[in-house]
Amino acid sequence: MFDAIDKKLLKAVADLEGIPKGAYNIRKNGKLLGREISANIIIETNEAGTGIVVRINPGTLNESVHIPVIVSQAGLHDVVYNTFIIGAGSDVTIVAGCGIHCGGSKSQGHEGIHEFQVEKGARVKYVEKHVAMGEGKGKRALNPTTKVFLAEDAYAEMELSQLGGVDQAERVNMVELSAGSSLLITERVMTDGTQTAVSRNEIILAGDNSRANMISRSVIRGDSRQDFYATMDARAKCFGHIECDAILMGNGSNETVPSLKAKHPDAELTHEASIGKIADEQLMKLMSLGLTYDEAVNRIIQGFLK
Amino acid sequence: MLEIKDIVFSVPDLDAPEKGAQKTIIDGVSYTFEQGKFYAITGPNGSGKTTLAKLIMGIYDVTSGSIFLERKDITQLGITERARAGIAYSFQHPARFKGTTFRDLLSIAAGTEDEDKLAKIVARVGICSLDFLDKPVDSRLSGGEIKKVELATTIARNPRVAIYDEPDTGIDLWTIDPMVRLLKREQETQGTTTIVVSHNRAFLSAADTLLLIKGGRIAYAGDLDGAAELLKDLSACGYGDICEGESDVRCHR
Ligand SMILES: Nc1ncnc2c1ncn2[C@@H]1O[C@H](COP(=O)(O)OP(=O)(O)O)[C@@H](O)[C@H]1O
Numbered sequence: 218m219f220d221a222i223d224k225k226l227l228k229a230v231a232d233l234e235g236i237p238k239g240a241y242n243i244r245k246n247g248k249l250l251g252r253e254i255s256a257n258i259i260i261e262t263n264e265a266g267t268g269i270v271v272r273i274n275p276g277t278l279n280e281s282v283h284i285p286v287i288v289s290q291a292g293l294h295d296v297v298y299n300t301f302i303i304g305a306g307s308d309v310t311i312v313a314g315c316g317i318h319c320g321g322s323k324s325q326g327h328e329g330i331h332e333f334q335v336e337k338g339a340r341v342k343y344v345e346k347h348v349a350m351g352e353g354k355g356k357r358a359l360n361p362t363t364k365v366f367l368a369e370d371a372y373a374e375m376e377l378s379q380l381g382g383v384d385q386a387e388r389v390n391m392v393e394l395s396a397g398s399s400l401l402i403t404e405r406v407m408t409d410g411t412q413t414a415v416s417r418n419e420i421i422l423a424g425d426n427s428r429a430n431m432i433s434r435s436v437i438r439g440d441s442r443q444d445f446y447a448t449m450d451a452r453a454k455c456f457g458h459i460e461c462d463a464i465l466m467g468n469g470s471n472e473t474v475p476s477l478k479a480k481h482p483d484a485e486l487t488h489e490a491s492i493g494k495i496a497d498e499q500l501m502k503l504m505s506l507g508l509t510y511d512e513a514v515n516r517i518i519q520g521f522l523k
Numbered sequence: 524m525l526e527i528k529d530i531v532f533s534v535p536d537l538d539a540p541e542k543g544a545q546k547t548i549i550d551g552v553s554y555t556f557e558q559g560k561f562y563a564i565t566g567p568n569g570s571g572k573t574t575l576a577k578l579i580m581g582i583y584d585v586t587s588g589s590i591f592l593e594r595k596d597i598t599q600l601g602i603t604e605r606a607r608a609g610i611a612y613s614f615q616h617p618a619r620f621k622g623t624t625f626r627d628l629l630s631i632a633a634g635t636e637d638e639d640k641l642a643k644i645v646a647r648v649g650i651c652s653l654d655f656l657d658k659p660v661d662s663r664l665s666g667g668e669i670k671k672v673e674l675a676t677t678i679a680r681n682p683r684v685a686i687y688d689e690p691d692t693g694i695d696l697w698t699i700d701p702m703v704r705l706l707k708r709e710q711e712t713q714g715t716t717t718i719v720v721s722h723n724r725a726f727l728s729a730a731d732t733l734l735l736i737k738g739g740r741i742a743y744a745g746d747l748d749g750a751a752e753l754l755k756d757l758s759a760c761g762y763g764d765i766c767e768g769e770s771d772v773r774c775h776r
């Protein structure tokens with residue numbers, strides 16, 4: 218079912234050595250490559266045939282769904298619309314991710330438009346890794362859009378990473394939180410060469426006692442560019458925090474714009490942002506433990522992006 | 524044995540009215556630290572204790588003079604090479620990271636990721652708990668916690684020469700004595716030349732030799748009793764809190 222390139226990509230984006238355990242849907246070059254459902258997790262192609270609907274039955278506990286996407290066909294731009302309905306009281310992990318292998322000179326890309334309905338009291342962990350590889354010179358683009366609606370007391374944790382090979386990325390995350398719900402987004406992006414990555418985040422704290430925490434870490438090597446925008450829009454008694462740090466390593470550039478909007482007197486919003494080179498004191502510490510300058514730089518970056 | 528000979532460290536004096544003026548921070552210090560002995564360095568804020576330690580670690584380059592480790596001239600060696608030659612330094616103000624954990628630092632220091640070996644080191648250090656291993660060494664650690672982490676990473680190197688720069692800052696009263704005992708034990712069992720910068724009587728009285736630094740010079744070297752009069756003077760000292768100053772690690776590349 219998988220060729221050597223598929224296997225490499227699946228390992229990189231979903232940590233898969235073969236067929237995943239539990240429910241899965243593997244998409245390759247715009248087509249379904251394999252699907253498995255479970256008693257509690259139903260996966261169907263949507264009506265328009267443009268993507269899938271994943272339904273998690275209420276009360277489903279400790280199950281996972283893998284939905285990796287592979288783009289290895291020259292010149293292909295794959296667009297997919299996926300919907301996830303996470304039933305009340307369930308607790309599940311969804312592992313998504315897209316791997317591009319580019320062997321030619323034509324550009325290749327993937328646009329995943331994901332919508333999550335996280336129902337009352339449900340907990341979901343969403344892990345998304347983006348990777349591009351291959352010796353081809355074509356541009357590799359990944360433009361994901363994720364919309365999340367959290368019902369009362371729901372919880373979503375989103376772990377988003379793009380650690381190499383992607384030439385152009387435009388990410389949009391939109392989340393709306395109802396009363397008592399909470400959100401944790403961690404985003405890790407590394408760019409190099411002339412790559413560009415933009416991340417736009419719009420988080421609406423609509424319900425009382427909702428909590429949102431957005432953590433973004435960027436490493437900008439070479440002449441690459443990364444921009445980060447995040448807005449916490451507080452419309453109730455809530456708590457919101459944005460933490461965004463960017464490390465500049467070459468001649469790259471970065472724009473970081475955290476934005477806090479309090480539209481309720483009991484809103485509590487904070488942010489911390491930094492852009493800069495690796496701190497000398499960190500390098501000196503690791504060198505005093507016996508590492509060379511370059512080894513120290515690598516260890517600091519590794520920890521930062523972990 | 525660590526020998527420093529006539530070391531001088533001057534920096535451009537930015538406050539001076541005339542251009543190109545120099546400020547001398549370490550003003551001709553010579554001393555021989557015998558292998559396996561315990562030294563305490565004390566002196567007023569801003570007298571040059573941290574600068575001296577950083578000159579030994581290679582974090583600053585001496586303006587003149589030389590440094591020998593076991594008779595080998597290490598004056599020209601960078602931080603990494605001095606670390607590998609057996610010198611370790613616990614910073615007065617330890618660096619904080621984002622994401623890097625105590626485990627990461629400890630395994631770099633010890634040169635192993637082996638769980639058992641790391642646990643053994645933590646047990647040997649005693650004052651930091653095992654649950655600390657996976658904590659990031661970031662701004663959430665308290666002043667005392669980060670000093671314990673810093674000390675543990677120095678011990679994990681099994682150094683020939685260990686310099687602890689005010690290891691007791693932020694440490695609770697009950698941990699000071701265990702800390703003194705720990706450094707004594709390391710000195711005795713590993714033969715580590717131990718140099719502790721401190722104002723704390725517990726460290727001063729644990730030392731074989733006390734060095735008093737004033738104005739970038741050694742004002743006294745000898746036992747604690749002989750320093751009693753000089754130390755009394757110091758209690759009236761009016762130096763404010765002194766920052767670490769700046770340094771550019773990129774020179775050491
Ligand atoms: N790199 C530097 N550049 C300029 N001034 C420095 C530098 N390092 C230390 N100093 C100054 O040297 C003096 C001694 O500092 P330090 O060694 O930190 O003192 P101590 O550790 O004894 O309190 C202080 O006046 C400090 O401001």
Ligand SMILES: [Mg+2]
Binds near residue numbers: 572573574615688
């Ligand atoms: Mg000092």
